[in-house]
Amino acid sequence: MAPSLTKDVSKRSPDNGARVCLGSSEDCPVRSLCPPTTAVCSLVGDQLFPSEGPRDVESSASTGLYGGSGNLGCVAIMSVDPPLVISGLDGLVAYAPYAVGFHPEDAVVVIPVGFNTEVPAARQDIDAALENSDLSADRLRRVYSRYEHLEMAVLAYTEDQDRAEKALGITARALPENVTITAQLQVSAEQWRETISERTGPIDSAVSSQVAAELVLRGRRTPWSSQDELAQSFGPDHVLSDRVLAAAAGSRDPSLAGERDWVKRTVETAVRTQTKLGDPDAARLLQDLADIGLRDTAWSTLTVDCAAGQAALWKDLTRRAPERLRTPAATLAAFSYWLTGDGMQARVALDHAPALDTYTMARLVQTALHHAVPPNCWTRLPEQPAPTRQESHAWAAEVAAHGHAVSPSANVDRDEASRQPLTAPRSRRPEHRQPPAGGPQPGVGPTP
Amino acid sequence: MTDPSIAFPASPREQYFNQLLWHLGVVGRPSETGIIRCDSTVVDWIRLTQPDLARRPDGGAHG
Numbered sequence: 001m002a003p004s005l006t007k008d009v010s011k012r013s014p015d016n017g018a019r020v021c022l023g024s025s026e027d028c029p030v031r032s033l034c035p036p037t038t039a040v041c042s043l044v045g046d047q048l049f050p051s052e053g054p055r056d057v058e059s060s061a062s063t064g065l066y067g068g069s070g071n072l073g074c075v076a077i078m079s080v081d082p083p084l085v086i087s088g089l090d091g092l093v094a095y096a097p098y099a100v101g102f103h104p105e106d107a108v109v110v111i112p113v114g115f116n117t118e119v120p121a122a123r124q125d126i127d128a129a130l131e132n133s134d135l136s137a138d139r140l141r142r143v144y145s146r147y148e149h150l151e152m153a154v155l156a157y158t159e160d161q162d163r164a165e166k167a168l169g170i171t172a173r174a175l176p177e178n179v180t181i182t183a184q185l186q187v188s189a190e191q192w193r194e195t196i197s198e199r200t201g202p203i204d205s206a207v208s209s210q211v212a213a214e215l216v217l218r219g220r221r222t223p224w225s226s227q228d229e230l231a232q233s234f235g236p237d238h239v240l241s242d243r244v245l246a247a248a249a250g251s252r253d254p255s256l257a258g259e260r261d262w263v264k265r266t267v268e269t270a271v272r273t274q275t276k277l278g279d280p281d282a283a284r285l286l287q288d289l290a291d292i293g294l295r296d297t298a299w300s301t302l303t304v305d306c307a308a309g310q311a312a313l314w315k316d317l318t319r320r321a322p323e324r325l326r327t328p329a330a331t332l333a334a335f336s337y338w339l340t341g342d343g344m345q346a347r348v349a350l351d352h353a354p355a356l357d358t359y360t361m362a363r364l365v366q367t368a369l370h371h372a373v374p375p376n377c378w379t380r381l382p383e384q385p386a387p388t389r390q391e392s393h394a395w396a397a398e399v400a401a402h403g404h405a406v407s408p409s410a411n412v413d414r415d416e417a418s419r420q421p422l423t424a425p426r427s428r429r430p431e432h433r434q435p436p437a438g439g440p441q442p443g444v445g446p447t448p
Numbered sequence: 449m450t451d452p453s454i455a456f457p458a459s460p461r462e463q464y465f466n467q468l469l470w471h472l473g474v475v476g477r478p479s480e481t482g483i484i485r486c487d488s489t490v491v492d493w494i495r496l497t498q499p500d501l502a503r504r505p506d507g508g509a510h511g
Contacts, residue, residue, distance in 0.1 A: 099495045109494075121495035128491075139491040296461045344494040360458065364465045371474035372493035378468070 086211060089183060090204045093192045094211035096155055101344040102224035104157040108167045110140070110175070111153045113182055119150055120343065120372045126158060126167045137174030143372045145176040153183040161186060161193075168195055230344070234330075234352045237319040240283050245322070248283030256395035260297045263288050267301050271309035276316055286321050289328035293391070295361075298332060304339055304375070311336035311345070318352055327355040331362040338365060339375045 086095055092111070097103045099111050099121045106126050112119035120143060129136050144150060154171050156164040164186035172181055186193045193200045212222070224230040253259040266285060270277055277285065288294040302310050314333035321329050330353035337346035346369055356362045367373075 101494060111495075120493045123492045123494045136491055143493070292459050296459050299461050338496065341496040342494075343496045344492060347492060360462050361465070364462060364469065367469055367474060368465075369493060371469075371472070372496060373469065373472055373474060375496055377472065 089185065089192060089194060089199070090201055090207040091211055092153055092183065093155070093185065093187055093203065094208040095215075096187070097223035098211075098215050098220050100223065101342065102227050102230045104155075105226060107157050108171050109155045109157070110171065111155070113151050113153055118374055118376070119144075119147060120374070122372075123344070124171075126156065126163060129167045129170050130163075133170045133174070136170070140171070140174045141176045144179055148178060150179045151182045152179050153185070154181060155185045155187050155192075157187050159188045165195060231348050231351065234315060234318060234333075234348055239322055240279060240286070240320050242322075244279050245283045245287065245325075248280050249287055251280065251284055252288070254396055256293075256392045259288060259395070260294060263294050263297045264301055267298050267310070267313065270313050271301075271306050274309060274312070277313075282317055282320055286317055286325045286329060289332070290325060295328050295332070299335070299361075302332070302336060302339065304378075307336045307339035311340060311342075315349065318349065323354050327353040327359050327362060331359060331365060334362070334365045334369075338368060339378060341375055343369055343372070 086092060092113070096109055096111060100109055100123055104123060108124050108126055108129050110122040112121060122140060122143075124136060144152075152175065154168055154175075156167045156171075158164050158167070168184050168186070172184060175181065184195045186195060187203075189203070191200055191202050216222070224233065253262055263285065266277070266281055276282075285298075289298060311333055314329050314336055317329040318326055318333050330349050334346045334349035334353070337343075337349055346365065350356055350362055350366055350369070353359060353362045356366065368375075
């Protein structure tokens, strides 16, 4: 678990309980990145001391320069590198679509601000927030109560003020006590309104452009214009024909070990060179993924370092796969996006897995997403052992009989294993739900 | 809420993943409950941590 920097750089304001920025050069880890127009303040006793002299918390908050209830000032978004520092609510509104991945509509978005990089952001439809308030509250509390102190901004995207107020109120009440709400906004097409201070402002295109430029420089892609557009980007495109699939099946290696080597080499080369696979290789790889063992070979190449490239590869294969071969590719895409921290694209990828309900890996990824499991829990597993003689014989027999393997040959021993109840780890289960650094302890889980 | 129709994780990697989730307390004891069904998607966790990007300004990695 990474240390929270929040407690090092901000303190609780004595009068209103809100957190304020302590942007002194000694304390603030992102001070050097602040815009030059941003004053430097530090909190001494009950007063904020900006560079030009002492000022009390109330008057500082009224300038809107710094955090206080309803006055979001210097905000550090630490999930990008270098950390993005934005000033004011205009910047926050401009940043939000990048956090979501698309421009939200009729939705409530909860965005962490401050210095803890491990805090997830959430989105829910306003309808869901209003109709399932208890379930929604349970989800938000369960995840955000894992952390010590949090600062969050809550934004409701709707033109309807009454609807926005209700959704913001429900969401604010749903957040646990360790969360300080720094800003609460209704965002409409033309303007934003901070509902605590009643401040309003236009959707500033100049600020949006500046934030966009900063994020593009950090490698973030432009948000999709809508959730539908994001979903469509995973839809079928240039689906491989049966003829191509049949030809590719005939090219598979008669040795299972050889096919495993081919899968590993092909995936790693495609990711390293950032090239799309040609139709024959794409068809062969998709058919290999139908074998759980070969899918695990592909899975074993997936690390944080290459997750973004892998996500692009598996997304492309998801789009080109016929429905019967789509689930493994979509699941690997979802896992890749989860590793990059992109929960939204991971969820959309799973939506394109036709066999989601029965495909175990997909259900596991779905569970991780559902509970906002931080991806840095995942550690790379060792390479899989070489196939057993039994597995190799089964593979060779299938290739000889059909020209290609038609069933998961690596599952020869798996079927037996699947009937065995999984044994609980020998270590004691953690009392709290803090993710252990580095995942399950070595030697506790099953031997890969 | 559990879904008994879901097969227990079978491949080593699936088993590892399930163990990880069990350690984190988001699924029940595997031998008793299988994988917990995700009831409905009320909340989307849109942005999780980005371990490769989460670095201090001085370049040091978190955690």
